[in-house]
Amino acid sequence: MIDLRTKAGGIELDTPLILASGILDENGYTMRRILEAGAAAVVTKSIGVDERNGYTSPVVFEGENYIINAMGLPNPGIEEYGGEIKIAEEAGKPVIGSIFAADAPTFLKLAGEMVDYGVSAIELNLSCPHVKGFGTEVGSDPTLVKDIVETLKASIDIPIWSKLSPNVTDIVEIGSAASESDALVLINTVRAMAIDINARMPVLTNVYGGLSGNAIKPVGLRLVYEIKKELDCNIIGVGGIGNASDAIEYIMAGASAVQIGTALWRKGRGIFDEINQGISGFMKDSGIGSIGEMIGVAVQ
Amino acid sequence: MIDLRTKAGGIELDTPLILASGILDENGYTMRRILEAGAAAVVTKSIGVDERNGYTSPVVFEGENYIINAMGLPNPGIEEYGGEIKIAEEAGKPVIGSIFAADAPTFLKLAGEMVDYGVSAIELNLSCPHVKGFGTEVGSDPTLVKDIVETLKASIDIPIWSKLSPNVTDIVEIGSAASESDALVLINTVRAMAIDINARMPVLTNVYGGLSGNAIKPVGLRLVYEIKKELDCNIIGVGGIGNASDAIEYIMAGASAVQIGTALWRKGRGIFDEINQGISGFMKDSGIGSIGEMIGVAVQ
Amino acid sequence: MINRLKIIKKVRETPTVFSLYFHWDAEVLPGQFVMVWVPGYSEVPMTVASREGEKCITVKVYGKTTERLGNMGEGEFLYLRGPYGKPFSSSRGKKLLIGGGSGMASLRSLIDEDSTGIIASKTSDEILFEKDFKPGMAICVTEDGSRGMKGLAPDAINNLDLTQFDTIYVCGPEMMMKAIFDMLRGKELNVEFSFERSMKCGIGLCDSCSVDGFQVCRDGPTFHIKEVENMAEFGKTRLASSGKRIYMK
């Protein structure tokens, strides 16, 4: 039996595959089912202080091999979300709480409540590309990022992951600012949009959205590689992973684990088992005994 | 007959389709053939002061619907390049001279020689993502961009186009710095990479390259839209255009003309005629009389 | 990819329900749906029926978007993506179709010589597709008794020998489906439900339509009674647009 265990961002995982934030993780029952289907952990939908409905539909645009979404960070607010986490935790695997806010004190408050709900780690959404005042607007300011990460590291006892954006000039600068995190999670979506030429207008109600799926894999891979090479920190890779090769590429570029989001669109929940088997098969054929042996081997 | 003429970046074009810099434009005979095949204009390979061989192969990686390239700005040096432009100009259509340098005086020298070679406009490569000291490294510094653009505008009598990079946090900041240009050209490639899991190493000899083709269309479209909305300047759109709908989307987002590069990979030279016909067909079906009527109509 | 399709015929089915017909060369199976984008308004899920060689959506006007759709006429364009979802597993044999409110729209493709209908609505005005059934095969039930039986859909079921049907199909408000489910469970009947949970993405990513971890847009909208039996959320709780858990009453 091939051993797929890995340690990523301060937690132990049965396999390197984690459900990415924002995909099928609003409802506790859904997270539980995804964990039962083979995900080693799930990251929750990003949760803020107040209830938000998100944007009016259309909130997704479907390309051939990509999705553009502008959900608008819908979430019930941290007070209401505990029940969903409880249901997800019945699967007996790690649940990581994703949170968004505009400043360090609010992030701290949210993280504290997530800790109370029993999550295994906190993921800071410093990277959503389509909501004013949050996400990339916070995550592209190195001073603010440093303040948030250090504030949380000083008071929160569980691992802190920082999810960063590809929509920045210099990822190494932002990565350094967040380097006290237990892991950097790379990447969130790439700012993008779609226009319908018959309707003569943008398709998404919010106009701008985030590009995800296959199309962004080469970009995510580059950011993981660049951060691994320049900062050599613990990394969780995400962006366009749709098969075992994609996952292994991210691992060889330096990721200790990977997250999967948009691929659920084409492949459904079965993707976790499929990729786990693919990774095992590759390791067997290549005489590789553990995930650890692959992490960062492609970095020159 | 549908009128496809457009005025873009200070020059008149028979149709909105221009060959993008770096694709099939090193050799004058090739540029001439592309013009004969239906391109309204060509932008030359980016030319510097000194001869450069570019990187060792592999210099391209082929994805399903994208290319990652790290050619490394091969070019014969400005002195040698005049002959190629002369051959291209035999087609009787505009040739735009693309140049790269690290500072304003060098850009000025290159532009002056291009003017002597008879080009119709100059395109400043402020955006190549994979050569140290050039491209994005220059183009992500607003002060430097402003200096370069203003220096050239002050002394060069033909139109100056600034080609910008998507690999920046704030495109509006860079666009403003370059706003004296006769056109902003958006976008160059997105920094990316590819890893081969069997070889356990990056495929491109230079490791990092630029992503182009279908996969980046939603990103290019977004940057064109954003600049049109925030700065309302003359824009030439480029990035992943592979059919008439793509071209019209860019035009509706604010582009006065578009450039085509990677699509030549799947479709060959015939793509110019194909897209021209597609645009005519759309305009006829939609009762649109001129390209001008479509420019920016999707901007809200 | 968003399809743009010209409305070639419009039929007023009731004062608040309209059918819009269009040509579309996609293969759509009974039970599947599309996401209809009304530019400037919103995007809503609608079941597609194949009728008289054309495709058709039947829209019940509830809010702003469906109102705009109801006001559209011949020659205007529909923007839609899909088809999505799992179709009914069978559409042959002797059928009982139980539709409440706009739910009958989702069952329309199944109406044929062999189908019996239970058409439930608030008042006689809102009875849908009665004439599409063979004469005498449609049982109407209205809350105010203005047409057919007075009562709710489950009341009409009591009078029928259900074992005569190869398949029973149910679509309507979730509480109505729950009541029917409670009547039929454990009876060895072949029952398929078509769920209507609110949808944002339509493609299995956003989680807004999920019931017990199944995405109605992808794993459904059709579910067999055996699948429904294990659902803790069915007829009990759902998530609001924000993701806040709401208890149905």
Add this chain to the structure above:
Amino acid sequence: MINRLKIIKKVRETPTVFSLYFHWDAEVLPGQFVMVWVPGYSEVPMTVASREGEKCITVKVYGKTTERLGNMGEGEFLYLRGPYGKPFSSSRGKKLLIGGGSGMASLRSLIDEDSTGIIASKTSDEILFEKDFKPGMAICVTEDGSRGMKGLAPDAINNLDLTQFDTIYVCGPEMMMKAIFDMLRGKELNVEFSFERSMKCGIGLCDSCSVDGFQVCRDGPTFHIKEVENMAEFGKTRLASSGKRIYMK
């Protein structure tokens, strides 16, 4: 997509030419090529031949990358992408194959019962694939006269009645091909050339392989003599790796 294929057999054809055999399920037609990546070295174009039910590349060692390929053995892996390029338009009938240097490798797939070969090289050591032709059907030409005729490929052509061949195929250094082209042009012969210009992308984007605006990697590498007739660059100029125009002598 980069394919990884195990070398199942290696054959030494001459002291500097090696054939590497591998399984590959891609369809490759005579005249098409692949880009072979040697990790840590470079990437080079190589024609693929289908031989004995397997695919094969035949490598002449020139520089670092081909040297490394020549040193590879059974069980090692080839990394390659393709196949690329336009195949020969026909590969049937009575054929004359004219190959100079490693050029014969590009023609290997065409060798059959009906082919006559003109195999040109510097010395006898470097004569390629003579034994693949029917006995007596291969004419060897060496610059030093150490095997067959002394001279260059064109010298061997003078002795043949060219009208007997349905097609004449030519591959070798461009100046050799130019000499042959000059002999054969205007003669109403059916001649196909396979060009070897230096390649970077292999897929019609970088312009490094172009001749008169045609991309050898995409519009070629095979060109009919009628196409070659209008080429101003053929045998005259080419671009160096930097794009600098070089005049051939």
